[in-house]
Amino acid sequence: MAERRRLAEYQTKRDFARTREPAGDDDFTRGGNSFVVQRHRARRRHYDLRLELDGVLVSWAVPKGPTLDPDVRRMAVHVEDHPREYADFEGVIPRGQYGGGDVIVWDRGTWEPAETDDPAQAIRDGNLHFDLHGDKLAGRFVLVRRGQSTSDKEQWLLLHKHDEHARKGWEADDHPKSVKTGRTNDEVAADPEATWHSDRPASWAAVPTRLPPPNRDELAALDKLDGKGTWDFDGHRLNLTNLDKVLVPAAEDATAVTKRDLIAYYATIAPVMLPYLADRPLNAHRFPNGIGKPGFWQKEAPGHAPKWLRRWYNDRADSDEAHCYLVPDSAAALAWLANYGALELHAWTSRIPDVEHPTWALFDIDPGPRTRFEDVLLLARLHRTALERLGLEGRPKVTGQRGIQVWVPVEPRYTYDETRAWTETVSRLIGRTVPDLVSWQWEKSKRGGLARLDYTQNVINKTLVAPYSVRPRPGAPVSVPLEWDELDEEDLRPDGWTIRTVADRLADKGDPFAPLLGLPQHLPEL
Numbered sequence: 001m002a003e004r005r006r007l008a009e010y011q012t013k014r015d016f017a018r019t020r021e022p023a024g025d026d027d028f029t030r031g032g033n034s035f036v037v038q039r040h041r042a043r044r045r046h047y048d049l050r051l052e053l054d055g056v057l058v059s060w061a062v063p064k065g066p067t068l069d070p071d072v073r074r075m076a077v078h079v080e081d082h083p084r085e086y087a088d089f090e091g092v093i094p095r096g097q098y099g100g101g102d103v104i105v106w107d108r109g110t111w112e113p114a115e116t117d118d119p120a121q122a123i124r125d126g127n128l129h130f131d132l133h134g135d136k137l138a139g140r141f142v143l144v145r146r147g148q149s150t151s152d153k154e155q156w157l158l159l160h161k162h163d164e165h166a167r168k169g170w171e172a173d174d175h176p177k178s179v180k181t182g183r184t185n186d187e188v189a190a191d192p193e194a195t196w197h198s199d200r201p202a203s204w205a206a207v208p209t210r211l212p213p214p215n216r217d218e219l220a221a222l223d224k225l226d227g228k229g230t231w232d233f234d235g236h237r238l239n240l241t242n243l244d245k246v247l248v249p250a251a252e253d254a255t256a257v258t259k260r261d262l263i264a265y266y267a268t269i270a271p272v273m274l275p276y277l278a279d280r281p282l283n284a285h286r287f288p289n290g291i292g293k294p295g296f297w298q299k300e301a302p303g304h305a306p307k308w309l310r311r312w313y314n315d316r317a318d319s320d321e322a323h324c325y326l327v328p329d330s331a332a333a334l335a336w337l338a339n340y341g342a343l344e345l346h347a348w349t350s351r352i353p354d355v356e357h358p359t360w361a362l363f364d365i366d367p368g369p370r371t372r373f374e375d376v377l378l379l380a381r382l383h384r385t386a387l388e389r390l391g392l393e394g395r396p397k398v399t400g401q402r403g404i405q406v407w408v409p410v411e412p413r414y415t416y417d418e419t420r421a422w423t424e425t426v427s428r429l430i431g432r433t434v435p436d437l438v439s440w441q442w443e444k445s446k447r448g449g450l451a452r453l454d455y456t457q458n459v460i461n462k463t464l465v466a467p468y469s470v471r472p473r474p475g476a477p478v479s480v481p482l483e484w485d486e487l488d489e490e491d492l493r494p495d496g497w498t499i500r501t502v503a504d505r506l507a508d509k510g511d512p513f514a515p516l517l518g519l520p521q522h523l524p525e526l
Contacts, residue, residue, distance in 0.1 A: 042101035065172025078154035091194035104178035109134030139165025209510040234332035251475025270331035280347035281325035288341030346463035357412035370449030400471035411520035420458035427453040
């Protein structure tokens with residue numbers, strides 16, 4: 001198809017076995033006519049003009065920005081077409097990634113081609129006349145191709161025609177605020193609402209660092225259901241049952257949790273949690289009758305799961321292993337899982353389709369009966385020191401039970417055997433500094449009550465609890481990512497946050513793991 005050819009440059013820049021950006025292979029919709037201009041402060045400040053055409057965003061980088069002054073010509077560099085989802089992004093692209101810097105939605109609206117019935121052909125011919133209907137930009141514009149630069153990028157000129165919208169002396173930099181949020185680039189850089197990851201699919205590229213406000217109408221509809229019923233949520237219709245069944249009993253400082261509460265939690269936490277689940281097969285720990293009765297692990301997707309839930313088929317699975325996994329990719333998917341009694345969510349550390357190469361190296365500090373939490377904190381700080389000396393980024397996460405995990409993002413170039421061997425070496429070096437705290441015995445009964453630095457989680461389909469997952473304990477504690485300096489706070493507890501309090505934490509501190517998502521780190525030789 002022609003639109004696939006138009007994404008050829010975009011596709012050749014990216015290895016889709018390793019990047020999670022959208023490949024642009026499907027879901028093309030003709031007829032859209034939106035436009036966006038994003039003010040982007042990367043290595044150099046510029047404005048990205050994007051016109052929706054045949055399912056993609058045709059894009060030009062305009063160093064000095066568009067102008068309404070008809071006597072001014074602005075250089076514009078024709079860059080690769082982008083997926084439509086990029087149009088709504090406002091936030092920070094992490095330093096070190098392609099295009100690192102802050103971005104605002106400087107203007108947006110609709111556009112119409114002028115003097116042609118075939119705008120795609122006009123672009124190929126190098127002369128596009130078009131009208132913009134935006135909050136800042138309006139009137140007739142012209143893009144004219146001028147030639148090729150030394151970087152093989154097409155050089156164009158962008159100009160405004162003499163019409164009723166023309167304004168002498170009009171400069172883009174005199175209008176610095178976002179039309180989406182009213183913020184400037186400086187304000188976004190100082191307190192980003194989202195971090196943009198160019199190695200992720202566009203639908204998950206904008207990772208919220210803070211929890212966005214929930215859809216109160218949808219949550220109110222959930223509250224009104226009388227024990228069971230149909231709930232329209234996130235574009236799907238969910239049939240909910242036993243909403244008032246208590247799944248988790250109360251704790252000393254936390255109230256009991258019903259299935260309705262669990263559904264509301266996962267529906268609300270979804271924007272922050274989903275980036276750790278998307279494109280990853282799921283192992284769910286189900287407690288349909290509450291944690292007072294034994295739960296069980298569910299890997300195989302149930303036959304009664306609705307068709308809109310994403311699935312992945314493991315062709316390499318043995319006859320006694322799960323073959324079809326659910327892959328959560330929406331808030332509705334998390335709500336459905338909660339209604340299904342899936343209290344605890346564990347995702348693979350590798351992504352489909354390249355499940356042989358993990359994107360996380362994991363350290364699990366597993367305390368023994370004699371291990372004090374102060375000892376766990378000491379072991380976690382030693383991991384921080386080790387990573388600093390190795391020049392690697394990572395973050396700790398309380399498990400919601402007794403331990404702490406350390407997650408290190410890696411480029412998906414290593415096998416599980418390689419990440420396991422690497423984490424084992426680091427773990428044994430750490431354990432050697434405090435031998436009185438650590439045992440390497442596999443069986444807990446032989447550890448003498450000591451902690452174990454468990455590197456064995458670095459195996460395909462052997463998972464650790466996902467960030468922000470509930471744990472099956474009274475009060476419904478949650479596994480919460482931390483900043484390193486939080487390990488020094490006197491009141492830190494491994495089960496200090498519950499489904500009632502995590503939203504307040506995210507509003508206050510944001511998600512410490514968000515900058516790690518998609519960070520393509522190489523593991524140094526030891």
